[in-house]
Amino acid sequence: MRIVHCFLVLMLSVSTITLSAQPQRGSRNQTPPPYVAPVYPDGTTATENNIPGYGYPRLDAQNRAYFSIEAPQVQKMVVDICNKKYDMNRDDKGVWTVTTDPLVVGFHYYFLEADGFRVSDPAVYTYFGCSRDASGIDVPEGAAGDYYSIRNVAHGQVRECVYYSEVSKKFRRIYVYTPAEYEKNISEKYPVLYLQHGMGEDQTGWSKQGRMQYIMDNLIAEKKAEPMIVVMESGDVEASFGPGSGSIEEYGAALTKIMINDLIPYIDNTFRTLTDRDHRAMAGLSWGGRQTFQTVLPNIDKFSYLGTFSGAIFGMDLKTAYNGVFNNPDEFNKKIHYFFMGMGSEENFGAERTVQQLNDMGINAVYYESEGTAHEWLTWRRCLKEFVPHLFKN
Amino acid sequence: MRIVHCFLVLMLSVSTITLSAQPQRGSRNQTPPPYVAPVYPDGTTATENNIPGYGYPRLDAQNRAYFSIEAPQVQKMVVDICNKKYDMNRDDKGVWTVTTDPLVVGFHYYFLEADGFRVSDPAVYTYFGCSRDASGIDVPEGAAGDYYSIRNVAHGQVRECVYYSEVSKKFRRIYVYTPAEYEKNISEKYPVLYLQHGMGEDQTGWSKQGRMQYIMDNLIAEKKAEPMIVVMESGDVEASFGPGSGSIEEYGAALTKIMINDLIPYIDNTFRTLTDRDHRAMAGLSWGGRQTFQTVLPNIDKFSYLGTFSGAIFGMDLKTAYNGVFNNPDEFNKKIHYFFMGMGSEENFGAERTVQQLNDMGINAVYYESEGTAHEWLTWRRCLKEFVPHLFKN
Numbered sequence: 205m206r207i208v209h210c211f212l213v214l215m216l217s218v219s220t221i222t223l224s225a226q227p228q229r230g231s232r233n234q235t236p237p238p239y240v241a242p243v244y245p246d247g248t249t250a251t252e253n254n255i256p257g258y259g260y261p262r263l264d265a266q267n268r269a270y271f272s273i274e275a276p277q278v279q280k281m282v283v284d285i286c287n288k289k290y291d292m293n294r295d296d297k298g299v300w301t302v303t304t305d306p307l308v309v310g311f312h313y314y315f316l317e318a319d320g321f322r323v324s325d326p327a328v329y330t331y332f333g334c335s336r337d338a339s340g341i342d343v344p345e346g347a348a349g350d351y352y353s354i355r356n357v358a359h360g361q362v363r364e365c366v367y368y369s370e371v372s373k374k375f376r377r378i379y380v381y382t383p384a385e386y387e388k389n390i391s392e393k394y395p396v397l398y399l400q401h402g403m404g405e406d407q408t409g410w411s412k413q414g415r416m417q418y419i420m421d422n423l424i425a426e427k428k429a430e431p432m433i434v435v436m437e438s439g440d441v442e443a444s445f446g447p448g449s450g451s452i453e454e455y456g457a458a459l460t461k462i463m464i465n466d467l468i469p470y471i472d473n474t475f476r477t478l479t480d481r482d483h484r485a486m487a488g489l490s491w492g493g494r495q496t497f498q499t500v501l502p503n504i505d506k507f508s509y510l511g512t513f514s515g516a517i518f519g520m521d522l523k524t525a526y527n528g529v530f531n532n533p534d535e536f537n538k539k540i541h542y543f544f545m546g547m548g549s550e551e552n553f554g555a556e557r558t559v560q561q562l563n564d565m566g567i568n569a570v571y572y573e574s575e576g577t578a579h580e581w582l583t584w585r586r587c588l589k590e591f592v593p594h595l596f597k598n
Numbered sequence: 599m600r601i602v603h604c605f606l607v608l609m610l611s612v613s614t615i616t617l618s619a620q621p622q623r624g625s626r627n628q629t630p631p632p633y634v635a636p637v638y639p640d641g642t643t644a645t646e647n648n649i650p651g652y653g654y655p656r657l658d659a660q661n662r663a664y665f666s667i668e669a670p671q672v673q674k675m676v677v678d679i680c681n682k683k684y685d686m687n688r689d690d691k692g693v694w695t696v697t698t699d700p701l702v703v704g705f706h707y708y709f710l711e712a713d714g715f716r717v718s719d720p721a722v723y724t725y726f727g728c729s730r731d732a733s734g735i736d737v738p739e740g741a742a743g744d745y746y747s748i749r750n751v752a753h754g755q756v757r758e759c760v761y762y763s764e765v766s767k768k769f770r771r772i773y774v775y776t777p778a779e780y781e782k783n784i785s786e787k788y789p790v791l792y793l794q795h796g797m798g799e800d801q802t803g804w805s806k807q808g809r810m811q812y813i814m815d816n817l818i819a820e821k822k823a824e825p826m827i828v829v830m831e832s833g834d835v836e837a838s839f840g841p842g843s844g845s846i847e848e849y850g851a852a853l854t855k856i857m858i859n860d861l862i863p864y865i866d867n868t869f870r871t872l873t874d875r876d877h878r879a880m881a882g883l884s885w886g887g888r889q890t891f892q893t894v895l896p897n898i899d900k901f902s903y904l905g906t907f908s909g910a911i912f913g914m915d916l917k918t919a920y921n922g923v924f925n926n927p928d929e930f931n932k933k934i935h936y937f938f939m940g941m942g943s944e945e946n947f948g949a950e951r952t953v954q955q956l957n958d959m960g961i962n963a964v965y966y967e968s969e970g971t972a973h974e975w976l977t978w979r980r981c982l983k984e985f986v987p988h989l990f991k992n
Contacts, residue, residue, distance in 0.1 A: 239841040255729065255730055255731070255836060255837075256729075256834075256837040257729060257836070257837030257838070273715075275714065275715040277673075277674070277713040277714035277715070278712070278715050280671070318672070318712045318713060319672045319673065319713050320669065320670065320671035320672065321667075321669040321671070321672050321717075322720065323710075323712065323717040323720060324718055324724075324731070326718070327730075329726075330718075330724045330731040332723075335650075336720050336721075337718070337723055337731060356762070359759065359761075361758060361774075362757065363755040363756065363757045363758075364756040364757075364758075364805070364811070365753065366748055367753075368750070411758070440650075442649065442651070443649075443650040443651030444651070447630075447633040448633050448635060475781070
């Protein structure tokens with residue numbers, strides 16, 4: 205696909221086209237070369253992530269991805285996807301192509317490396333992850349993916365809101381999902397789920413990569429989940445932890461104070477919420493799971509549900525963690541109505557072992573395993589689908 | 599800035615860090631090299647578009663942009679910004695740098711060309727324009743830009759909504775701005791502005807590049823504009839017009855039918871709107887200006903305000919256009935309460951001439967010129983600021 209120029213150049217082209225509808229005095233009649241539609245490999249379709257007008261990348265029925273990129277002066281082009289780097293092959297017109305192995309279903313970040321320079325593919329939309337606006341590809345899974353598809357049900361809204369945080373002394377931008385009935389049921393109040401993403405991601409992750417709004421719309425329409433408000437905050441984990449970050453204990457830890465002091469009051473003042481602890485939940489994926497532990501466990505007076513999805517729960521002594529919060533299981537189980545720890549079968553974030561240890565201590569934690577997926581967004585879509593029906597039904 | 603790897607790699611690093619807090623049997627004590635904070639050129643600051651953690655690009659007080667990009671195997675790196683291509687210089691560590699000329703204030707798309715491959719800069723957020731997720735840089739203009747800054751006023755919300763379009767036989771995603779008071783004033787109804795973007799852009803443009811929500815928040819808080827709902831639809835202009843597009847008359851023209859048949863009914867059924875023609879307006883930039891003409895002028899029974907911002911109004915005979923809609927100026931002026939055509943002083947989209955011709959025909963069209971700006975988003979932020987205070991005040 206040729207690189208498309210900015211619309212100003214095209215506007216000049218358009219005005220030329222308009223003008224050249226009339227033959228110009230003294231010029232020969234010239235017709236532009238006929239348009240030749242591109243020919244694509246049999247049995248392939250453009251991905252749902254392609255920007256309109258781009259025919260590649262494509263997928264076949266075995267979930268192999270096909271890339272075709274015009275870059276004649278580049279010497280070496282690589283596609284880095286699903287933990288594998290594929291060298292691309294250049295033809296004599298400077299078009300690079302490669303076909304991958306069959307890919308696991310679900311959403312995958314990927315990168316191109318043009319002469320070693322790690323960039324996003326111009327042909328697809330970007331998704332904030334890996335600490336940058338990165339390329340992404342969705343490998344469909346047919347009917348198994350219906351729960352995160354846009355279907356013919358009542359749709360909620362994802363609202364971008366701004367609030368001022370005294371703790372961080374700045375305006376903060378959040379996303380808030382409201383269920384479809386929220387607009388009309390103006391005397392109803394709703395419970396709230398605070399939902400966090402992972403390291404290198406931001407508050408757009410759940411509604412872009414995660415498709416949370418369609419998951420919620422479908423679950424609510426099927427009456428599997430209670431209508432609820434879902435709040436997605438930055439949590440300040442866009443820059444991945446690394447040199448210059450400060451200590452690992454501090455990384456993303458300010459979210460707790462921001463939530464307790466600023467965000468929860470803002471949400472409860474702005475939306476029609478139920479404000480008691482029985483109607484407030486929190487969950488998060490990867491580092492967001494750690495932030496969930498950090499926020500809920502010292503504040504059980506404010507939350508009664510928690511979930512970690514491939515949660516980054518490392519190096520924790522469960523007997524002493526959070527002032528020994530797990531040491532009185534009867535009290536804990538009475539206060540926390542549902543405690544969920546999910547993970548993919550193909551990753552090892554320790555959730556199964558942690559749940560076992562908690563169960564051994566008498567804590568009613570529940571383990572969920574997503575079959576065949578790793579530390580990726582499909583694992584977390586599935587975790588959300590499993591977790592949310594347990595909320596707010598007491 | 600070193601390229602940041604996906605969080606999984608970092609998670610492994612983190613767990614290593616956690617484990618290595620305890621000396622391992624048989625290993626020597628090893629401390630990691632001390633962190634050396636980067637040193638930046640005096641008098642420069644990171645742009646507001648930088649992804650957290652990225653120190654470049656930067657701007658100085660003369661609005662020169664400084665780029666620094668590590669790409670040792672690339673042979674030639676270019677920055678294409680503000681209609682100029684800058685060759686970058688590589689040092690012996692493979693870091694490419696360049697400083698631009700002083701840039702005009704406002705938002706500018708830009709590209710890198712790595713060995714001729716036109717890509718987005720990993721260091722900044724992307725903005726959908728030029729038919730792709732493109733890099734952007736905001737050159738601040740101090741207090742003159744206050745009207746589009748996040749200030750200490752009541753904030754509205756930008757809602758992502760889904761509706762089904764019978765005309766295009768698919769679900770469509772739109773953005774709807776509701777003013778701050780909308781949540782609380784539940785018995786109030788509001789007028790609606792339909793606001794379109796340009797060729798190669800999409801429904802995210804006005805709330806990302808355009809900062810329309812902050813412009814509206816500030817104008818409404820200062821009581822310069824009436825509280826109103828603003829609707830932003832794709833309009834199907836993401837792929838720029840080119841070979842294979844069909845005719846120029848068809849390009850983006852389906853928006854009219856989609857709006858009349860599907861979108862306006864959806865908005866009026868979903869939000870608390872005033873549904874009469876005196877409370878419905880439309881405006882658009884560049885090709886969105888053309889779509890505004892195409893939608894409003896044949897449907898004056900449904901709209902009473904229109905605006906074009908650098909509108910793509912080419913090759914039009916005003917005496918015959920839209921069934922001679924301009925030929926009865928008394929009736930037109932009575933029906934259309936405000937007719938605005940704005941443009942930048944540094945571009946030539948013909949708005950001044952068109953307004954003059956309309957005025958000569960007796961039509962009350964108003965011309966606005968943005969001083970010092972071209973076919974770019976600052977022109978359109980200013981146009982919105984000038985246009986909106988004239989709406990819905992009869």
